[in-house]
Amino acid sequence: MVVLVPRDWIALLKRMAYDALLRWKAAAKRKVLLVDGARQIGKTFLIEEFARNEYASYIKIDFLNDARAVELLGKAQDARQVVEMVSLISGKPLGDRKTLLFFDEVQKAQNIVTISKYLLEDGRFDVVMSGSMLGVELTEVKSFPVGYMTILHMYPLTFEEFCWAQNVPQMVLDSAGVGNGGPGAISDEVHGKLIDLFRLYLVIGGMPEAVQTYLDSSHDLSAVREVLNDLVRLYRKDIAKYANGRSLQVKAIYDEIPQQLAKENKRFQLNSLRKQARYERFANDFAWLVGAKTALKAVNVTEPKFMLARTEESSRFKLYAHDCGMLMSRNPIEVAADVLAGAKSVNFGAVYENFVAQELAAAGVKLRYYHNNRRGEVDFVVETNEAQVLPIEVKSGKDYKIHSALNNLLSADEFGISEAVVLSEFAAREKEKCGKVVSYLPLYSISSLTKRLNADVGAFERPSEARTSLRVDPPTW
Incomplete structure (x- = not known):
């Protein structure tokens, strides 16, 4: 046709x-x-x-x-x-x-x-x-x-693309590090508006129909949530249709993603699928979800040195949703309301990490993290264009300057790590920890960071609820 x-x-x-x-x-x-x-x-x-x-x-x-x-x-x-x-x-x-x-x-x-x-x-x-x-x-x-x-x-809309849809001036995005520039000095007012927009993005996500529904419905997030719920159902139907004889197992993994990310260490626990489950039994099922671009897999590395692929542990991993809006729609609507309000009593670490994973994946950056029983866990470790390893921590609360696992990496001379990044809702600044530079950057500036990173894949090679009224207008510019 x-x-x-x-x-x-x-x-x-x-x-x-x-x-x-x-x-x-x-x-x-x-x-x-x-x-x-x-x-x-x-x-x-x-x-x-x-x-x-x-x-x-x-x-x-x-x-x-x-x-x-x-x-x-x-x-x-x-x-x-x-x-x-x-x-x-x-x-x-x-x-x-x-x-x-x-x-x-x-x-x-x-x-x-x-x-x-x-x-x-x-x-x-x-x-x-x-x-x-x-x-x-x-x-x-x-x-x-x-x-x-x-x-x-192609991936869902990135945060920068989402900002374009909200008519945020490119000059503002560049000065804040969302666009082509690095994070610079911006007013508290601009920073606050970008954080509000970032929280809105977490709830809507980057699926084009969800974004356009928000624009066309006078900013009705309940209408957006209906779209996202429909997309989740569509993805589950695709699994049933295309995953052949393993559809039940693949669907079980897909359904477990929100619960696994809500756990403290966020590592996917195989026993959630079956007692004493072994990775080899489900390896192809995880590969199906990743191959279908429905999930993003971050694997553990045992040594944070350049050429990280050498020490990947394929059986130790985190599984993120390919779109934070679809992830949020699989949680109670009260969670979305808390995210929008920036509720201090709630830990948003899971959805913040998912956002960072999305942005890194859209930039073609391989997703990896570091976990060691003695040194602790760092949310992401990536390779820069200068053949260096850059650890990245994602923080959701006021204690964003407390990061013992990151300090352990910086103080370990054998790893040769010269700098680190902490992403949070707070404004950009730099500090010295363990004699190394730690850049504290707002989460919305992740796109400026990705320009420094080594892309494995370049630009070529991201039950129905009762309808309630929930309208949130974006910041005006």
């Missing part, structure tokens, strides 16, 4: 991935582009917006809703046959590189992934492919076109 979709609501949300698409188009030797990401994060809408704006015309083949296209293109053996079949399906002749070929939901027609290299060699068309759960569904690709394809991973 060829779909010519008019401008849709999701196109109103500015996405960083659009710039990545522009860079791909501007490349002298561009390859086939495969856009990967979780369900309902706006891949299709963004690509169509890009096609409308940047090409004279485009043709979209939707394999999810067009069984005939799956059948016809599944038989194609070379570029000529693909072009003939696409022309037949669309009912129009194909032009030159002014026309974009867009194959959507390619997991339903996996042969097109293999033969896309022939379209690249043909050279007449730019080709973009997209799909959901590609990490678990592209199992029947006979030959993945290595060297012929560029992969762009």
Whole structure:
């Protein structure tokens, strides 16, 4: 089925991935582009917006809703046959590189992934492919076109993208370290508004439909919560549909994420699934959730030294939700109200950590943490572009300057750690601990920090309740 979709609501949300698409188009030797990401994060809408704006015309083949296209293109053996079949399906002749070929939901027609290299060699068309759960569904690709394809991973809206949707001036974002700049001197008023917006983001999250619902519903968070609950149900249905004979186990893991994060150490306890459970028994189930981009996995490292991958412990890990709004929707509505109010009596460590995990993942940073029975636990350890290890602590209360595990790492000469970061709701400042620099940064400035980090994957390669009235307006600028 060829779909010519008019401008849709999701196109109103500015996405960083659009710039990545522009860079791909501007490349002298561009390859086939495969856009990967979780369900309902706006891949299709963004690509169509890009096609409308940047090409004279485009043709979209939707394999999810067009069984005939799956059948016809599944038989194609070379570029000529693909072009003939696409022309037949669309009912129009194909032009030159002014026309974009867009194959959507390619997991339903996996042969097109293999033969896309022939379209690249043909050279007449730019080709973009997209799909959901590609990490678990592209199992029947006979030959993945290595060297012929560029992969762009998309995630839910980051906090900066969320701020764009709220019309926060870019100058404000840059000066606060949310945009391109590093955290600078900003007024208490601006800091307070950004913290309010950060708390709002924790409740809404970055799923495009949830963000747009907030904008279109006069800031009704109960309407947003209904959207988020629907998305959770959709994800659980996807598990039942696609996880084959292990759907019950995968669903059990997915359902356990909020409870596991609420625990003090937040490490996923396998005995929550079955008494005396062993990781090997469930390893593929965890891999399914991560491959579907439905969960984010942070693994423990036993030694916080550069080349952290050397000491990863795959069986010791934390499992975060891929979107903090969807995570919050799985908690009682009172929790969301407490987060918005910044209630001092509640520990928000779990959702704050989930936010940081989201932002790091969207920047392509591998998620790792450090736990040692003697030294303690540090929430995240990451590698910088200068081949250094940077420990990051996430704090949710006034005691953000108390971090004994972080001090233990800084004082251990054998690790060679020269600095550390503490993220909290408080304004930016620096202090010296154990002879090393500790940067205390507001949580909303995480995006400026990610620019210093080594990305494993670059920009290419994030029961129904009764409806109640809950309206919260964003800060005005």
